[in-house]
Amino acid sequence: MEQYSYEDVTPVNINLEEPQLCQILYDDEYKSVMGILLALLKQNEYSERALYITELGLELLASHYTIWVYRYRILTHLKRDLVAELDWCEQIALENEKNYQIWNYRQLIINKILEDPSNTYDPHREGPLINAMLEEDTKNHHVWSYRKWLVEKFGLYQDPKELEFVEACLLLDLRNNSAWSHRFFLKFGANNITEAQLKAEIDYTKLLIEKAPQNPSAWNYLLGIFHKSSRSLAELQPFCEKLADYNNEDVKSSYALETLAKIYNEQQKREESGKIYDLLGDRYDPIRRNYWRYEKSRIQAN
């Protein structure tokens, strides 16, 4: 804190009084930084020294939302270079994998940059950071959500880099559900998909299901496509029968079996459908016995 003087600032209370439940024994550094930071916030001070102390505060505790809000207000008052700010907070992101405040902060900054119609922002600038973070933690919910926001904000649905990234993730781990979710958004989020594209997407998913027949991510994706496009499941019958030959006790996928029950039900083969739900509950997926009974009761109610 040597760069600036804070001598005139009286630090405010940060839950120090006693007795107090869950009293935190803050160390001196945290106590002093937060006491001054919150005092400056209280007096609405937007200055270089205030900006500096938010940096110290965030280096101590990046999940402290108040500091982020205050920092944003200071930056906009001081009309600082917002692109440089994005670079600055990359490090905080990398050091705090699970932090989510940072992603909202980046959205705020980028929106602010674009508020001025003469400004542009190249979303590909975000690529290295989010790719590096997702390589470290392939299912990081906050980073994937941010990635989705970028796609939506900048219309990157067709951007080859997006699909390439998703496919690389899936190649590495077909059970990466975050990657599947992002794929669904890229494919179905904005544009109407043509029949040929739909067909290709179904084939792609079936191929990946064959590699890992008991992968719920791929099955949810496949069933999601059918629901989204109001397509009858009937065309999946041969595919499911191959993966769930229950008459010969060769069931490679409980999801294929479940889908068969639905298909048979659609075809009014209620008894067969009910038999499958019994098999699921008794043998192939016993933890969900209650649910399979419920599904069976729904057939009979129809």
Add this chain to the structure above:
Amino acid sequence: MAENERKVSYLLNLLGRKRTAKETEDDTPLDSDSDYEDMIATTPISHKANLIESIAKSHTSFDPSLSSVTDDYDSQTTIVQDETEDLILESFKEHPDLAFNYSGHKKYIEKSLNAKLPAGYFVLDPNHPWMMYWLYNALNVITIDDEIEARFAELVDAKISSCIIDNGLNGIAGGANQLGHVAATYAGILALVSTKNYEVLTILRPNLYRWYLSLKREDGSFSMHVDGESDTRSTYCVLVVCSLLNMLTPEITQGTLEWLNRCQTYEGGFAGTPDTEAHGGYTFCAVASYFLLFADKAEFHTSKSFNLASLIRWSVQRQYQVEGGVSGRTNKLVDACYSFWIGALFPLLESISNDIELFNRDGLRNYILRCAQADQGGFRDKPGKLVDFYHTNYTLCGLSICEHLVGLTDQQGEDPLAFNFKVRGAIEKVHTKPVNPVFGLPIEVINEARINLNVREGVERLRI
């Protein structure tokens, strides 16, 4: 720590950034907002078959040794899943019965409230109201024959008071002199409802109402704070407080239902914002919100609000055969905190599905008592992790879901459905009070608050 530093340097280098990596605190005692699914300790070669052999099959309708369908595709997901299953089976073996360590939990919670927490706990500094809700509620949920020491309530109230900003005109903050935050406000209000501080709640009422309207977005959702994010979580938090304080006006709820509907994903669960990945915490927030917005369960079937069948399917998929416990997302690991976030979905979903039981309560109860319960008191994500306040509260609320069957009363009126939960049954020996699955507080606490805070005449004035 050194490893983290190296990693950051490496990544910075990769990005071509010039700043040097700084060392940061990473041995924090708990992290209240993470996925809790870091790599778990590596176990030696899988010996699942042996473990399964050695586990007594005595526990009710749950049997981890039943076979289920698997495939032989290997990836990072299957590696950590296998390791976790081994860990869980070890724990089942070490803890053959369903004992509940009441005195250990009471001691852990009371000690956590009373103790001066070591400096490392500064990471919880933006979460003071949360600590009050988690710990006081956890204590309340397990206090059946006993009484809670009165001084705890006084001190809970004092802590929350220290976080109230401008009498509530700017909400309740995460700590003294911080900025108001919708989730901190939610936790603070739940804490005050628990201590029955109706006086302060009544004072806060009109001020919080104005603050919430200022955070309302055009799309029907709410921001967490000025310049904050909006998601199903922030929206649920606002709806909970507005219904508890009886100020759920059309101005508050306008557009909210439509926005929530957009958050259901192709998988059936809900995401925090439209088109992101379905997630247990956000799904709970969204589904509970419907019970705050609807006064009649017929609305679930008539309003085309969301796809109930796919929601139920996604919810039951969260439970795992070997563990008995539940995960928060597809292909992620079991974590005891989802005992409530996912667990509470079931009484909600069952109440609109003819009260048919949809999931395996015994399975989750086995996971909670034999894996998440720590020998020295408190609850944890999974064996090998440390206990913390957050997991202790939500695991106990989850245990309550397993021990009691709750459902909707036949009353249909103007009240949100959330206020109409009653007990329908319970297992023989319970260790918890029945919890209201929308609010995460004991049903008795909600019922008493409803009577004391049901100030109808005030609503008109609020609209100014």
